[in-house]
Amino acid sequence: MSRPPTPDPRRPLTLRDVSEASGVSEMTVSRVLRNRGDVSPATRDRVIEAAKRLGYVPNKIAGALASQRVNLVAVIIPSLGNMVFPEVLAGISDALDDTGLQPVVGVTNYSAEREEAVLYEMLSWRPTGVILAGLEHSDASRAMLENAGIPIVEIMDVDGPAIDSNVGISHHRAGRQMAEAIIAAGYRRIGFLGTMMPDDHRARKRLAGFREALGEAGLSLVDTEFYSGGSALLKGREMTEAMLTRNPDLDFLYYSNDMIGAGGLLYCLDKGIDVPGRLGLAGFNGVELLDGLPRRLATMDACRREIGEIAAQIIAGKRQSDLIGGERVELTPKLQKGDTIRAV
Amino acid sequence: MSRPPTPDPRRPLTLRDVSEASGVSEMTVSRVLRNRGDVSPATRDRVIEAAKRLGYVPNKIAGALASQRVNLVAVIIPSLGNMVFPEVLAGISDALDDTGLQPVVGVTNYSAEREEAVLYEMLSWRPTGVILAGLEHSDASRAMLENAGIPIVEIMDVDGPAIDSNVGISHHRAGRQMAEAIIAAGYRRIGFLGTMMPDDHRARKRLAGFREALGEAGLSLVDTEFYSGGSALLKGREMTEAMLTRNPDLDFLYYSNDMIGAGGLLYCLDKGIDVPGRLGLAGFNGVELLDGLPRRLATMDACRREIGEIAAQIIAGKRQSDLIGGERVELTPKLQKGDTIRAV
DNA sequence: GTGAAAGCGCTAACAG
DNA sequence: CTGTTAGCGCTTTCAC
Numbered sequence: 001m002s003r004p005p006t007p008d009p010r011r012p013l014t015l016r017d018v019s020e021a022s023g024v025s026e027m028t029v030s031r032v033l034r035n036r037g038d039v040s041p042a043t044r045d046r047v048i049e050a051a052k053r054l055g056y057v058p059n060k061i062a063g064a065l066a067s068q069r070v071n072l073v074a075v076i077i078p079s080l081g082n083m084v085f086p087e088v089l090a091g092i093s094d095a096l097d098d099t100g101l102q103p104v105v106g107v108t109n110y111s112a113e114r115e116e117a118v119l120y121e122m123l124s125w126r127p128t129g130v131i132l133a134g135l136e137h138s139d140a141s142r143a144m145l146e147n148a149g150i151p152i153v154e155i156m157d158v159d160g161p162a163i164d165s166n167v168g169i170s171h172h173r174a175g176r177q178m179a180e181a182i183i184a185a186g187y188r189r190i191g192f193l194g195t196m197m198p199d200d201h202r203a204r205k206r207l208a209g210f211r212e213a214l215g216e217a218g219l220s221l222v223d224t225e226f227y228s229g230g231s232a233l234l235k236g237r238e239m240t241e242a243m244l245t246r247n248p249d250l251d252f253l254y255y256s257n258d259m260i261g262a263g264g265l266l267y268c269l270d271k272g273i274d275v276p277g278r279l280g281l282a283g284f285n286g287v288e289l290l291d292g293l294p295r296r297l298a299t300m301d302a303c304r305r306e307i308g309e310i311a312a313q314i315i316a317g318k319r320q321s322d323l324i325g326g327e328r329v330e331l332t333p334k335l336q337k338g339d340t341i342r343a344v
Numbered sequence: 345m346s347r348p349p350t351p352d353p354r355r356p357l358t359l360r361d362v363s364e365a366s367g368v369s370e371m372t373v374s375r376v377l378r379n380r381g382d383v384s385p386a387t388r389d390r391v392i393e394a395a396k397r398l399g400y401v402p403n404k405i406a407g408a409l410a411s412q413r414v415n416l417v418a419v420i421i422p423s424l425g426n427m428v429f430p431e432v433l434a435g436i437s438d439a440l441d442d443t444g445l446q447p448v449v450g451v452t453n454y455s456a457e458r459e460e461a462v463l464y465e466m467l468s469w470r471p472t473g474v475i476l477a478g479l480e481h482s483d484a485s486r487a488m489l490e491n492a493g494i495p496i497v498e499i500m501d502v503d504g505p506a507i508d509s510n511v512g513i514s515h516h517r518a519g520r521q522m523a524e525a526i527i528a529a530g531y532r533r534i535g536f537l538g539t540m541m542p543d544d545h546r547a548r549k550r551l552a553g554f555r556e557a558l559g560e561a562g563l564s565l566v567d568t569e570f571y572s573g574g575s576a577l578l579k580g581r582e583m584t585e586a587m588l589t590r591n592p593d594l595d596f597l598y599y600s601n602d603m604i605g606a607g608g609l610l611y612c613l614d615k616g617i618d619v620p621g622r623l624g625l626a627g628f629n630g631v632e633l634l635d636g637l638p639r640r641l642a643t644m645d646a647c648r649r650e651i652g653e654i655a656a657q658i659i660a661g662k663r664q665s666d667l668i669g670g671e672r673v674e675l676t677p678k679l680q681k682g683d684t685i686r687a688v
Numbered sequence: 689g690t691g692a693a694a695g696c697g698c699t700a701a702c703a704g
Numbered sequence: 705c706t707g708t709t710a711g712c713g714c715t716t717t718c719a720c
Contacts, residue, residue, distance in 0.1 A: 012470065012493060014697060025707050030699065038705060055491045060468040061409045062697030065712045069699095070405070080433060086424040093451070102465060105449055107437070121446060124404040126356065147399050149356060233636025263636040270638055292577025292607040294614055358713060369691050374715065382689060406713030409696045413715095 013056045022050035033058060064126070073315050074122035075103045076132035078110045078200075082232070082259065083287050084304055085133070088155065091308025092131060099316040101128060110199040116141045123148055129315035131308075135160040136201045151326070153311040156302075157202050158330045165326030167310045169333050171202045174300055175209030177335060178254065178282055183217050185341050187252035187280050190214065193239045193264065194256030196226035203256045206284060210254060223247050227260075236263020251279055258283035261297050262290055265340065269294055281340040286333075296338035303331040357400045366394035377402060408470070417659050418466035419447045420476035422454045422544075426576070426603065427631050428648055429477070432499065435652025436475060443660040445472060454543040460485045467492055473659035475652075479504040480545045495670075497655040500646075501546050502674045509670030511654045513677050515546045518644055519553030521679060522598065522626055527561050529685050531596035531624050534558065537583045537608065538600030540570035547600045550628060554598060567591050571604075580607020595623055602627035605641050606634055609684065613638055625684040630677075640682035647675040 018033075019026040024047050031037045032047040039047075050056075064070045075092060077085040092103050104127070106118035116138050122130070123144055129151040135158075137145070145152050145163050152164035159172045182190065192210070194203055214220055225243050227235045236259065244250065255261035261283025268275050275281060275295065286301035310329055313319045319327060337343075362377075363370045368391050375381045376391040383391075394400075408414045419436060421429040436447050448471070450462035460482050466474070467488055473495040479502075481489070489496050489507050496508035503516045526534065536554070538547055558564055569587050571579045580603065588594065599605035605627025612619050619625060619639065627634075630645035654673055657663045663671060681687075 016697085026697090027699080027708080028706060031706090034699090036699095040705060043705085055487055057464060057467045057488065057492075059470060059697055061405055061414070061470060062712090063699070065405045065409050065714085066697075066699040068712065080424060080430040081427075083425075083427075086430075089424060120401060123401045126403060126405060143399055144401065148401075231632045231635035233633055235636070237636045259633075266636060266638060288575045289577055289603075291575035292579070292581045292610060294610060360713085370713090371691055371715085372689085375690090378715090380715095384689060387689080403713055406696090407715070409698085410713075410715040412696065 012059065013054055014059070015056075017054060018047065018051050018056050021054055022046045070126050070128060071101050072125060072127040073101050073103050073312070074106065074119075074125075074127040074130045074132075076106045076108060076115060076118055076122070076130065078108050078133055080105075080107055082257070083289060084285055084302065087304040088133075088308040091305040092312040093308075095309040095312035095318075096316060099312075099318075101312075101316055103131075103312075110197050112136070112138045112141070112199060116144075119144055129153065131155060131311045131315065133157075134201055135162060135166070136199075151315050153314050153326070155307050155311050157205070158328070159205050162326060162328065165311075165314050165328070167307050167314070167327075167329040167331070169303055169307075169331050170209075171205040172209035172212075174284070174302075174333050175206035175211075176213040177209075177333075178206075178284075178300060179210045179213035179217075181335055181337070181341065182252055182254070182280065182282065183214070183219065185276075185280065185344055187341075188219060189222050189247070189250045190219065190252040190254060191223040191225070191243050191247065191250045192221050192254050192256075193225045193227075193236070193243065193260060195260075196228045206256065222250060232257065232259035233263040233266070236260030236265075237267040238263075240264035240267045253279065253281050255281070255283045258285045258287045258290055258297060258299050261299070262293055265293060265295060265297055276340045276342040280342060286336060295340055296336070298336060298338040298341045300333045300335050302333055306331060356403065357398055358403070359400075361398060362391065362395050362400050365398055366390045414470050414472060415445050416448050416469060416471040417445050417656070418450065418463075418469075418471040418474045418476075420450045420452060420459060420462055420466070420474070422452050422477055424449075424451055426601070427633060428629055428646065431648040432477075432652040435649040436656040437652075439653040439656035439662075440660060443656075443662075445656075445660055447475075447656075454541050456480070456482045456485070456543060460488075463488055473497070475499055475655045475659065477501075478545055479506060479510070480543075495659050497658050497670070499651050499655050501549070502672070503549050506670060506672065509655075509658050509672070511651050511658070511671075511673040511675070513647055513651075513675050514553075515549040516553035516556075518628070518646075518677050519550035519555075520557040521553075521677075522550075522628075522644060523554045523557035523561075525679055525681070525685065526596055526598070526624065526626065527558070527563065529620075529624065529688055531685075532563060533566050533591070533594045534563065534596040534598060535567040535569070535587050535591065535594045536565050536598050536600070537569045537571075537580070537587065537604060539604075540572045550600065566594055576601065576603035577607040577610070580604030580609075581611040582607075584608035584611045597623065597625050599625070599627045602629045602631045602634055602641060602643050605643070606637055609637060609639060609641050620684045620686040624686060630680060639684055640680070642680060642682040642685045644677045644679050646677055650675060 015026045018029050032044050108115040131153045133156045154162050154166050156168040158168045225239045282298035286299045359370045363373050373391050376388050452459040475497045477500045498506050498510050500512040502512045569583045626642035630643045
């Protein structure tokens with residue numbers, strides 16, 4: 001009943017274990033495993049064989065501490081629940097694919113307080129860079145970002161000053177543009193339906209731009225309705241019904257996102273309302289999801305995937321401009337009239 | 345022109361900086377910042393003041409290496425693109441909230457190879473535990489998981505042997521149950537429409553169970569149709585049209601997920617097909633999204649949120665059973681007939 | 689209640 | 705091409 005020579009099978013293997021098993025120094029083992037520096041094919045093979053046989057998984061914690069390098073990119077977004085941020089993520093993920101960098105995602109639920117906590121947690125892992133949604137942050141968050149000493153990319157929104165780099169669209173202008181298209185199509189009695197999220201700054205800016213353009217045309221919103229929580233499709237349906245009951249003479253409904261817009265569209269089709277003749281509809285985002293609806297909802301592409309790609313390229317240093325301070329990239333969303341705004 | 349005393353403003357602050365700024369030893373600073381051990385209120389205040397003033401963010405890499413503890417839980421899922429995994433994540437996130445543990449998400453795109461790479465990467469950060477979707481893994485992945493020496497929870501699926509703990513539903517049984525309900529409702533000429541993902545093992549198991557139950561009733565699938573990529577809603581529409589054109593006499597369509605089912609439903613309503621009288625429809629997942637459709641699609645709740653919660657509790661050690669080996673939890677999905685299966 | 693010393697597992701920098 | 709030495713920034717352990 002002698003104790004076996006292996007000390008503790010639960011203990012994770014170290015470089016030393018591989019070194020002993022292969023008869024090669026730790027340093028050379030390390031070189032092989034990282035593909036750094038020249039190692040003779042013979043030694044290399046012995047090391048790889050031993051590492052594979054033992055099932056060695058390197059300890060990045062130790063590696064990162066020693067090398068002062070972490071291959072992580074912090075990505076901080078408000079939500080995973082609505083298809084728009086996953087698409088941004090897909091863009092980031094794609095662009096990072098051949099860089100050795102890895103995204104790590106944190107979710108804030110549109111709360112500045114949560115953002116601060118998530119950011120603190122992520123910065124404590126000393127990532128290579130930070131990508132985060134929006135330009136509005138708490139003072140503490142802003143201070144952390146400014147002092148982090150790593151590239152910061154604020155995405156989605158360009159309406160305001162950025163800490164470092166910035167990639168996105170102008171939501172204010174997007175709201176204006178939609179209003180102008182609606183007015184040009186001859187609609188006059190317009191209602192707005194949106195989310196009641198005080199911290200959804202982009203939705204707020206779209207609405208502000210929308211109102212501004214209406215005002216310049218001598219118009220104003222006839223009615224507004226806000227919601228929070230629940231199935232967006234269902235909410236869109238309910239809110240549309242409520243609003244049309246209050247104001248049967250509305251001739252256009254502008255929704256803050258495509259999902260509630262889709263709910264509204266389905267409601268109108270149910271009720272046999274003539275869309276876009278008697279009533280026009282528009283949403284925002286250009287979510288692919290909607291392609292299967294009976295009519296294509298008018299919307300505006302928010303360039304989500306492209307935003308993610310560019311942000312990731314900035315972090316990866318693939319867009320080195322010699323700018324002092326960060327890079328600014330403003331994309332221009334495309335208006336898609338679909339089938340729910342009548343031709344002029 | 346003397347050099348300022350601060351060495352380099354870009355260098356991240358260390359415990360030593362806080363120690364010097366507060367005149368308290370590094371060790372005591374560390375204790376204050378971690379709320380560990382007794383420290384006099386006076387010292388504590390000085391330390392906290394200094395840390396805040398400097399904007400110190402602890403280095404978790406060094407902390408983790410020294411303490412051999414990492415507050416990260418690796419979560420590995422196939423996709424973020426379809427609402428089902430975000431809901432699992434929400435459950436995990438909730439359950440982890442007051443434990444000091446943090447989920448880190450990796451995405452495999454339903455590829456075993458990607459899973460292996462993601463797993464390797466995550467294990468190299470020495471997480472507290474691993475939660476991953478499914479029971480099917482490459483040999484190498486399995487070996488890594490078995491040797492990791494940390495709790496592993498395989499989720500979503502219980503149809504097969506698990507490495508350690510296991511939380512999910514039986515997709516085979518879910519398929520059977522749906523078939524039985526359809527047959528009981530009197531449908532006989534049944535088609536199946538699904539994703540063509542060889543690595544979506546859960547969809548495959550549902551189909552197998554479905555076929556098995558049909559077989560026992562002396563029936564078999566009249567037609568099948570598979571797709572990959574694109575807008576699920578649109579695909580559902582197109583596939584439904586294709587299948588009904590080929591086989592106009594089908595009386596039921598079983599979809600492998602709710603989104604394509606919804607597309608099919610919209611198509612049928614468009615065409616004025618009598619649902620559920622002449623044609624019945626059913627999907628899978630119970631996605632809240634669908635609540636806004638004109639009819640409620642028959643579906644089966646996959647208990648996504650609950651699965652996430654339980655898995656996280658297991659990792660957090662909140663469900664200590666004295667089992668040797670892992671814990672097994674099988675949840676039972678509820679069949680929701682909605683408006684698209686006729687009453688018996 | 690506080691501090692000093694000794695590593696955690698790895699890699700940078702240098703020698704040979 | 706390979707090995708040795710000295711840390712990375714923190715926490716453990718043990719003194720005081």
